[in-house]
Amino acid sequence: MEFRFSEEQQMIRDTAASFLAEVSDSQAVRQAMANGAGYDESLWSRITEEMFWHAVHIPEKLGGLDLGYVELVAMLEQMGRCLTCSPFFSTVCLGVNALRVAGTEAQQKKYLAQIAGEGRTATLAWTGKGRRWDAKSIDTTYTLTKDGVFLDGRLHYVTDGHTADLLIIAARENGSSGEQGIGLFIVPAGAGGVSSVALPTMDQTRKQATISFDKVQVDAADIMRDAGDAWPLLSQVLDLARIATAADQTGGAERVLEMTVDYIKERRQFGRPVGSFQAMKHKAADMMLRAESARSALYYAACVADEYLAGRGTDVMLAEAASIAKAYCSEAYFFNAGCALQMHGGIGFTWEHDLHLYFKRAKSTQQYLGDASFHRERLARMILDAPT
Amino acid sequence: MRLAFSKDDEAFRESIASWLAENLSGKFEKIRFRGGPGDEHMYFDERRDWEYRLADGGWTGVGWPKEHGGRGLSIEQQVIYHEEYARAGGPGRVGHIGEGLTGPMLIAFGSAEQQQRFLPQILAGKELWCQGYSEPGAGSDLANVRTKAVFDRDSDRWLITGQKIWTSLAQESDWCFVIARTDPNSRGSRGLGFFLVPMDQPGVDIRPIRQLTGTSEFNEVFFDAAACDADCIVGEPGDGWKVAMGLLGFERGVSTLGQQMLFQNEFNEIVAIAEENGAASDPTIRQRIADAHIGLRIMRYNSMRTLSGDVGDGSLEKSAMIYKLYWSTWHRNLGNLAMDVLGPEAEIAETAPYDLTRLQSLFLFTRADTIYGGTNQIQRNIIAERALGLPREPRPATD
Ligand SMILES: Cc1cc2nc3c(=O)[nH]c(=O)nc-3n(C[C@H](O)[C@H](O)[C@H](O)COP(=O)(O)OP(=O)(O)OC[C@H]3O[C@@H](n4cnc5c(N)ncnc54)[C@H](O)[C@@H]3O)c2cc1C
Numbered sequence: 116m117e118f119r120f121s122e123e124q125q126m127i128r129d130t131a132a133s134f135l136a137e138v139s140d141s142q143a144v145r146q147a148m149a150n151g152a153g154y155d156e157s158l159w160s161r162i163t164e165e166m167f168w169h170a171v172h173i174p175e176k177l178g179g180l181d182l183g184y185v186e187l188v189a190m191l192e193q194m195g196r197c198l199t200c201s202p203f204f205s206t207v208c209l210g211v212n213a214l215r216v217a218g219t220e221a222q223q224k225k226y227l228a229q230i231a232g233e234g235r236t237a238t239l240a241w242t243g244k245g246r247r248w249d250a251k252s253i254d255t256t257y258t259l260t261k262d263g264v265f266l267d268g269r270l271h272y273v274t275d276g277h278t279a280d281l282l283i284i285a286a287r288e289n290g291s292s293g294e295q296g297i298g299l300f301i302v303p304a305g306a307g308g309v310s311s312v313a314l315p316t317m318d319q320t321r322k323q324a325t326i327s328f329d330k331v332q333v334d335a336a337d338i339m340r341d342a343g344d345a346w347p348l349l350s351q352v353l354d355l356a357r358i359a360t361a362a363d364q365t366g367g368a369e370r371v372l373e374m375t376v377d378y379i380k381e382r383r384q385f386g387r388p389v390g391s392f393q394a395m396k397h398k399a400a401d402m403m404l405r406a407e408s409a410r411s412a413l414y415y416a417a418c419v420a421d422e423y424l425a426g427r428g429t430d431v432m433l434a435e436a437a438s439i440a441k442a443y444c445s446e447a448y449f450f451n452a453g454c455a456l457q458m459h460g461g462i463g464f465t466w467e468h469d470l471h472l473y474f475k476r477a478k479s480t481q482q483y484l485g486d487a488s489f490h491r492e493r494l495a496r497m498i499l500d501a502p503t
Numbered sequence: 504m505r506l507a508f509s510k511d512d513e514a515f516r517e518s519i520a521s522w523l524a525e526n527l528s529g530k531f532e533k534i535r536f537r538g539g540p541g542d543e544h545m546y547f548d549e550r551r552d553w554e555y556r557l558a559d560g561g562w563t564g565v566g567w568p569k570e571h572g573g574r575g576l577s578i579e580q581q582v583i584y585h586e587e588y589a590r591a592g593g594p595g596r597v598g599h600i601g602e603g604l605t606g607p608m609l610i611a612f613g614s615a616e617q618q619q620r621f622l623p624q625i626l627a628g629k630e631l632w633c634q635g636y637s638e639p640g641a642g643s644d645l646a647n648v649r650t651k652a653v654f655d656r657d658s659d660r661w662l663i664t665g666q667k668i669w670t671s672l673a674q675e676s677d678w679c680f681v682i683a684r685t686d687p688n689s690r691g692s693r694g695l696g697f698f699l700v701p702m703d704q705p706g707v708d709i710r711p712i713r714q715l716t717g718t719s720e721f722n723e724v725f726f727d728a729a730a731c732d733a734d735c736i737v738g739e740p741g742d743g744w745k746v747a748m749g750l751l752g753f754e755r756g757v758s759t760l761g762q763q764m765l766f767q768n769e770f771n772e773i774v775a776i777a778e779e780n781g782a783a784s785d786p787t788i789r790q791r792i793a794d795a796h797i798g799l800r801i802m803r804y805n806s807m808r809t810l811s812g813d814v815g816d817g818s819l820e821k822s823a824m825i826y827k828l829y830w831s832t833w834h835r836n837l838g839n840l841a842m843d844v845l846g847p848e849a850e851i852a853e854t855a856p857y858d859l860t861r862l863q864s865l866f867l868f869t870r871a872d873t874i875y876g877g878t879n880q881i882q883r884n885i886i887a888e889r890a891l892g893l894p895r896e897p898r899p900a901t902d
Contacts, residue, residue: 119811119812124504376891376892376893379893387894390893396893400883400884403886404825408804410808412797418504439801443801490793492786495793498792498796499774499777499792
């Protein structure tokens, strides 16, 4: 047992921190979030060509770096600290994960190599409109005909759905319900019958789109594993994405604490720093408790994800670790961001100050892929309803 | 990062588990899962015998260095030891203050003679210790202690006079470590000494204090020219604060993982009740049970980070510093959850006149967790000042 970053992992984290400090400062973030794509093409090129981060956990034989989930979350934590706008999350944490978990050998060979080699972007689209993040939310359908497989429906809340090159789609067999009849399909964004609409979002650092499918034909080679019975695979992809989201949240939770501590040391009222008031100190201590615990939950989940991807851990372990991390980090980030706003007074309420960007990202990531209540109920089912 | 234990460590797990299975049986069966916090007065004699049994098997002081008679286990194996101990229902250790606090304190600050005099007795389970820090006027503000220590040249001994309060298990202890003022003109953290005082003497008067549980784990202890030998001061006169604070640091060690296994046992008991009485289908209770589960898992991951050592960015210290605030709050919430899962049954005690159930004790005793060893408010002050660098609380002018 060794529950700390190795020297190499520390190096990866430190490199990420210094690179992002240079390319993803407040000004860069504000510029990226205001353009239509939601990211800066030239930054994405640097990430894919110079840093090669997008290939972090793509196997070596497919042109990737062949590193693990711990390395991945080390990078994501830094991106969360900097509010980095890029298709990294959608491509790596949704696309690559989906291909690794549910792709056939041929699909991995083709598409992972494309992502690693050409910097193509990808995303996962799976839910209909609503507030659930379970199998019931899947309402796009697929129909098997003698001419092939056709997709119909509208997919919501698709991260970077308006820019991704490659779409991985979850759909259900016409007439199926619940966790039955789910299939996963790979569709190029330009395929006939696919149209996507970018949505204005409250958190401008994470873009979303709605994607409509009108009798979209899927190439037989692009039907992913276990079609008709793919909910367990999709569920594992989502768990990996939840852990990645928790990394962003952990980074953000730490960063708003730092910003707050710096500010309350400087800001004076009643003739002394406001940080000398115990009401402030105790809130700051509570924030630190959450930031540190979020890290612990995150690193543990990352280790479990590594075990799972290496074929050693079970999907139940993955689900448990992901739900623990997502539940805790979601609340920690939102708590810290909320306290940070309060502790900054009026200045924190301005557009000019960066805090609102964190506060909004805390809320959007909290909802994304299930909030804390969702994950607590999921854990409750494991603890209380499991057959003994 | 790597979560798995090595083959050697797993073999070690086998050996401690089978030793426990073999020994924690027969006359010790009835003390399984007993004697934890809030239950420390129960089966004291049987638990003392158990301490001897552990000592015979070489299972006391497992984390102490070998040269001091300990087992010198690696961090991993200590973790395993504590896990297996709690899993087997190992009873609360009567010697935990000596093993967890006095021993490490003497190893760090004591003289060779003191180490030779006291450590073997602690390992053998023969001498039990209590902690004489708090006084009526010195709780959170520990540096305000008034108890005096005067060196008597005629008898060549230190004479201690003053009053300690909230002294846990003083009535069962052979020795007490006491902070007392060696410089009568000093104030605050200066001018203090750290003394090792025998309890069985005319100058020591122990009066039990009844707690809200109806039981009396803690006491008032009056010292009236109580004597200890010239070499029963740790360090020099004036070093008392340094030693006292160093000792508090040992409270955050590996044994926290053993404590967590006890928590796990308590949690499991509550889950079993919820499944039985239907609380498991109440959505709010389900949320709270899951929340407790999350809290306990993360408590473990926090400890694993602390124990795995620094990562070069100071986060080690941070994960250690939140520990007390984290676990005390979690445990207090668990006590509350236990009552709410039980519903009306929560009110019914074990027997008259006031013998509480284990979960009632849990509910009540966890209210002390957020007080002793530095209250939650003091913990937050410490985190804010030492980890985050915020301005310090006002302190007396002498500091
Ligand atoms: C069950 C139990 C067992 C104990 N066992 C022992 C033992 O074996 N040996 C021993 O020496 N002591 C023991 N103690 C004593 C314990 O360490 C003290 O109770 C504790 O340090 C608090 O001191 P106090 O009770 O005087 O409370 P006070 O210090 O009077 O605190 C009262 C309230 O004021 C708050 N407060 C105080 N100072 C500050 C501040 N600067 N900022 C913000 N809030 C503040 C506290 O948080 C608390 O809420 C035990 C206590 C309990 C409950």
